[in-house]
Amino acid sequence: MDPEANVLDLNQLRRSCSSCALSELCLPAGIGSDDLERLDTAVRDKRTLDRGGVLYRDGDPFEALYVVRSGSLKTFVQDETGDVQVLGFHLPGEIIGFDALASNRHVSQAEALERSSICELPYARLQQVTSEVPALHRQLMRVISREVIEEHRHLVMMGRQQAQEQLAIFLKGLADRYQRLQRDSTALTLSMSRYDIANYLGLVVETVSRLFSRLEEMGVLEVNRKSVRICRPDLLAELCRSNTAAAAKQRDAG
Amino acid sequence: MDPEANVLDLNQLRRSCSSCALSELCLPAGIGSDDLERLDTAVRDKRTLDRGGVLYRDGDPFEALYVVRSGSLKTFVQDETGDVQVLGFHLPGEIIGFDALASNRHVSQAEALERSSICELPYARLQQVTSEVPALHRQLMRVISREVIEEHRHLVMMGRQQAQEQLAIFLKGLADRYQRLQRDSTALTLSMSRYDIANYLGLVVETVSRLFSRLEEMGVLEVNRKSVRICRPDLLAELCRSNTAAAAKQRDAG
DNA sequence: ATCCCGGATTGACCGAGGTCAAGTCGAACC
DNA sequence: GGTTCGACTTGACCTCGGTCAATCCGGGAT
DSSP: OOHHHHHHHHHHGGGSGGGOTTTTTSTTTTOOHHHHHHHHTTOOOEEEEOTTOEEEOTTOBOOEEEEEEESOEEEEEEOTTOOEEEEEEEOTTOEEOGGGTTTSBOOSEEEESSSEEEEEEEHHHHHHHHHHOHHHHHHHHHHHHHHHHHHHHHHHHHHHOOHHHHHHHHHHHHHHHHHHTTSOTTEEEOOSOHHHHHHHHTOOHHHHHHHHHHHHHTTSEEEETTEEEESOHHHHHHHTTTTHHHHGGGOSOO | OOHHHHHHHHHHTTTSGGGOTTTTTSTTTTOOHHHHHHHHTTOOOEEEEOTTOEEEOTTOBOOEEEEEEESOEEEEEEOTTOOEEEEEEEOTTOEEOGGGGTTSBOOSEEEESSSEEEEEEEHHHHHHHHHHOHHHHHHHHHHHHHHHHHHHHHHHHHHHOOHHHHHHHHHHHHHHHHHHTTSOTTEEEOOSOHHHHHHHHTOOHHHHHHHHHHHHHTTSEEEETTEEEESOHHHHHHHTTTTHHHHGGGOSOO
């Protein structure tokens, strides 16, 4: 927009999408390097949030989409009685804020679980760029669609699984995302509280606590406060679908 | 916009978006009449499905988005063990098929609950039109976002509510959608089976059956097979949030 | 008209997970 | 270094909803 600002951008953007370690996981995935430079112009800046810091809250006007650059966040909805449902936990490379597209207001809240840094994509600019770069448009749709599918997974987990399977699936899911981030997928650091986990799974905190203990007794995990070592990934994977056979008699609903 | 053109459109496009009774609920909502004509060119044709007919199944290549024109469908995922989770029920004006945007394959199945007719929007064509009509692009994003929000509602319902509240919310939701369709919102016709309802809510049929009976005893409903009369909409609304107070102690998760 | 079958209802019983209460532990703060 | 506070764990008990089984009922086929 402002030519002067553009020059500055080029300096600032040295460490931007084009060179970001997350570019293969984030919006740029599958985008050519020239188009990538265009995308860079849509990234306003990086925000930093401390633990508990709020990125957006319910009712906030829609201004931007956000990419987690480092750290982690939770998103949740809260009804008039104050009752909370955690919708998801978000690791680097993941994009949040889509809930506001429908009504131009956020209908959920995003909160940092630890010190986190965020890339902000002002929607007006992003829209302009996507209209110029069809590949980016497609990619954006793909990312939203992934969000829809992720929620399907969440729904299946809550609706059909036993508590123990739910926790196993949750941990396995985290481990898989660690792997995509090139982290050691057997050494998880749970930035969220037990309350958050329980709420996310539709359980109470006592149940989650007991399940961690049980999985430890079974030799699947070693748990120490927020750090979880997956000693037996094979067993964990096994637990993700045991008992499903029993539940399968509800099959072919209708 | 141009009143003259409107008259012409109505003649030319008798059976198309421009004259469709659903246009205010469907993709065209908020689109000018000239752009609407463009949208019409993206609608391939109408398909008709009988009860049990499959619109798309898990693994099918992504070809189109679909608008329910009449009748109703359910969407669901099915895991390798055959275990099903119903994701939603879809009434006229609602758009389905977004799950395939991520990977160009559907990851769920859509099945007619009764004889239904469907508008097919081939995605290649739709994409071309949306790239020419920014308003339509926005509208499409808005519709997907609504899908995300709808799934939030589903998640909250499954995660936090008692069985009776769940059923109340389900029925209230249906009634609200009936109202948008200008139908009598106190006389529901449940095109889905009790199994489908139970599965959707994460319950078993017996529980759903008992709850219908209980709500009937309470004077809230009159139930006769698939037809449900809501005698006391006020009570039904009340039931949607009672007991939430008790659950609210899990508040502020974390 | 009768049979049959699948969806739906109802009852008796049971168990996974919620509730309530009593600790334990670690980290932050004087 | 002790105190405090909140997150977490563990145990005892209870309840809601699941399980199993016995009908009921209506619609379609013979």
